[in-house]
Amino acid sequence: MTDTVDVTPVESASGPTRYDLTRAEFGALLDGEPRYRLDQVWSGLYEQLADPADITNLPKKLRQRLDDELPLALELVTESVSDAGDTVKFLWEIGGRSGGERSRIETVLMLYPDRATVCVSSQAGCAMGCGFCATGQAGFTRHLTTGEIVEQVVRASQTAKASGRRVSNIVFMGMGEPMANLDRVWGATERIHGDIGLSARHITISTVGVVPGIRALKDLPLPVNLAVSLHAANDALRNEMVPINKRYPIDDLLDACADYLEVKNRRVSFEWAMIDGVNDRDSDARELAELCWKLRPSAHVNLIPLNPTPGYPTKGTALKKVYAFRDRLEELGANATVRRNRGTDIDAACGQLAAGQPVTLSKKR
Numbered sequence: 001m002t003d004t005v006d007v008t009p010v011e012s013a014s015g016p017t018r019y020d021l022t023r024a025e026f027g028a029l030l031d032g033e034p035r036y037r038l039d040q041v042w043s044g045l046y047e048q049l050a051d052p053a054d055i056t057n058l059p060k061k062l063r064q065r066l067d068d069e070l071p072l073a074l075e076l077v078t079e080s081v082s083d084a085g086d087t088v089k090f091l092w093e094i095g096g097r098s099g100g101e102r103s104r105i106e107t108v109l110m111l112y113p114d115r116a117t118v119c120v121s122s123q124a125g126c127a128m129g130c131g132f133c134a135t136g137q138a139g140f141t142r143h144l145t146t147g148e149i150v151e152q153v154v155r156a157s158q159t160a161k162a163s164g165r166r167v168s169n170i171v172f173m174g175m176g177e178p179m180a181n182l183d184r185v186w187g188a189t190e191r192i193h194g195d196i197g198l199s200a201r202h203i204t205i206s207t208v209g210v211v212p213g214i215r216a217l218k219d220l221p222l223p224v225n226l227a228v229s230l231h232a233a234n235d236a237l238r239n240e241m242v243p244i245n246k247r248y249p250i251d252d253l254l255d256a257c258a259d260y261l262e263v264k265n266r267r268v269s270f271e272w273a274m275i276d277g278v279n280d281r282d283s284d285a286r287e288l289a290e291l292c293w294k295l296r297p298s299a300h301v302n303l304i305p306l307n308p309t310p311g312y313p314t315k316g317t318a319l320k321k322v323y324a325f326r327d328r329l330e331e332l333g334a335n336a337t338v339r340r341n342r343g344t345d346i347d348a349a350c351g352q353l354a355a356g357q358p359v360t361l362s363k364k365r
């Protein structure tokens, strides 16, 4: 585990990439051009999701200049498709810190009848060490820049657009712990909201329970949704499953969630990856329901049968039992939904994103 606040610059030595610059910074770059150019460039990049070469109301020379001076940050390695085309996983290669070794990250686009969701990564790897998660098993490489996060959204949105769909929801549920990279995650959130035009209510930031991050997010202006990956409702079990719990135990986490709810008036959800014989017992349902009551009426539980990962041998709970657990929670007065998994066959489902990085095999449950 590393500490939660990291202020190390992550920008590469080779200068900004296409989605790094804010509108004001872009304005400075276009100094000397007529003032309306900035509107044209901005609407081309963020509304039409176009590459500079295709922003046809710009002079050719300027298009060329933008293309040359602001390269893309993500190099597509593979695009895998599952669920009859409704789930697309992008594997990208990114530059290393200050020109160091390159690394890989993943993004998932999920098309539903009523919405289209992009699941973005906030870090290459993750330092939090949750044993059941492929990203955690692979370890931490580096934080992503704001531009790298925004570019994931833009490029997945371009793919959605090609099938006539518009991205409606963003979830920070890809690789990495968003709260450990909150400055850049927040920079991206503002861009996704202000420039790409998504409502904050359609943006969800998921955390393993980094309490200072939740508290900092509470004081930031946009009312984004908060998802907390709880997985266990007592400290003994949670310490084992989610090591950061030793630093931020459940009581502190719940306090931070309660404050978030009060200030933002947004729903807080608990993620619960169901693991056979580990956190799917009746006592787990009772303890979890009790935690939900503390946040009532707003805590909502999302149940996900554990997805297989190479470094964690224990199986996910059988679907029938997952539904029985949901019914038990409802009986106990807690709201719960079973989340349908997408893209398990292309390793695109929750907890499976490892971007082809080697994992350390664990003998733990």
Ligand code: SAH
Binding pocket: 126, 132, 133, 134, 172, 173, 174, 175, 176, 177, 178, 206, 207, 208, 227, 228, 229, 271, 273, 304, 305, 306, 307, 308, 309, 350, 351, 352
């Ligand atoms: N680091 C953040 C964001 C990643 S979100 C967080 O942990 O919340 C990824 C979600 O998938 C989290 O809820 C995580 O706990 C869950 N997850 C991890 N491994 C999983 C697995 N093998 N099966 C199902 N869900 C898993």
Ligand code: SF4
Binding pocket: 126, 127, 128, 129, 130, 133, 134, 135, 136, 137, 174, 175, 176, 177, 208, 229
């Ligand atoms: Fe990191 Fe989240 Fe995976 Fe834990 S579950 S290792 S916090 S990505």
